[in-house]
Amino acid sequence: MANYIINECLTNDEFIISASTLTLGQAIRFGVGESLFCGTVGEVTESPTTPFYYFDAEYTDCCECLSDDGRGSLHFRFISCNDLEEINIESTNFCLEYGLPTTGITYEIQFDSETSFCATFDGLALSGETNYSYVSGGYANCEDCKEDPFIPPLSSNTESTICQEICDNSVITIIPLHPIYINSAGQEVLQMNAVLIGGNGLNG
Numbered sequence: 001m002a003n004y005i006i007n008e009c010l011t012n013d014e015f016i017i018s019a020s021t022l023t024l025g026q027a028i029r030f031g032v033g034e035s036l037f038c039g040t041v042g043e044v045t046e047s048p049t050t051p052f053y054y055f056d057a058e059y060t061d062c063c064e065c066l067s068d069d070g071r072g073s074l075h076f077r078f079i080s081c082n083d084l085e086e087i088n089i090e091s092t093n094f095c096l097e098y099g100l101p102t103t104g105i106t107y108e109i110q111f112d113s114e115t116s117f118c119a120t121f122d123g124l125a126l127s128g129e130t131n132y133s134y135v136s137g138g139y140a141n142c143e144d145c146k147e148d149p150f151i152p153p154l155s156s157n158t159e160s161t162i163c164q165e166i167c168d169n170s171v172i173t174i175i176p177l178h179p180i181y182i183n184s185a186g187q188e189v190l191q192m193n194a195v196l197i198g199g200n201g202l203n204g
Contacts, residue, residue, distance in 0.1 A: 005045050010123060011104075015039060016049050016050050027061050030054065031056055038062050062099065078121055081146065092130075098137075106139040106142050107138050111131055
């Protein structure tokens with residue numbers, strides 16, 4: 001049997017367990033003494049195993065492992081960077097869009113179509129609200145999250161080009177500027193089949 005580095009799902013702390021065959025990146029549940037943990041399988045190592053460990057079960061990912069604890073739905077607790085408010089969310093959307101957050105790491109999240117905000121993951125909660133979704137991250141801290149670089153807008157339809165004949169009867173292709181609008185989710189969308197006209201705000 002080989003010794004594997006296991007990164008605990010919530011904290012990323014390292015444990016080492018021995019098992020016959022594990023797949024890199026898969027999630028497992030394991031115990032150390034009387035405590036059960038979920039973790040992600042890393043590389044094979046020559047280091048000695050964690051004392052009093054035991055292997056329990058295999059899972060697709062950390063969210064599935066943590067959900068299989070008999071308490072029903074999985075919920076995450078975040079602390080808002082703006083006002084330190086505790087925000088408890090139901091995990092389904094976050095797990096689908098990102099995976100399991102790591103304790104102490106900051107993420108940009110959003111409620112419905114409201115303005116997104118930064119919040120630091122603080123562990124599991126007993127209950128949580130739905131309709132929260134992952135936007136970006138993780139970031140080392142709140143400052144890095146708030147200073148996230150510009151994200152280009154989405155694009156809509158097919159690129160429009162303009163063919164212009166010049167004095168020597170040759171033709172050149174011009175790719176015009178396109179208008180940007182805000183969709184229902186609050187995201188900027190570049191309208192590729194429209195042309196931005198001059199500086200008067202008229203679009204055609």
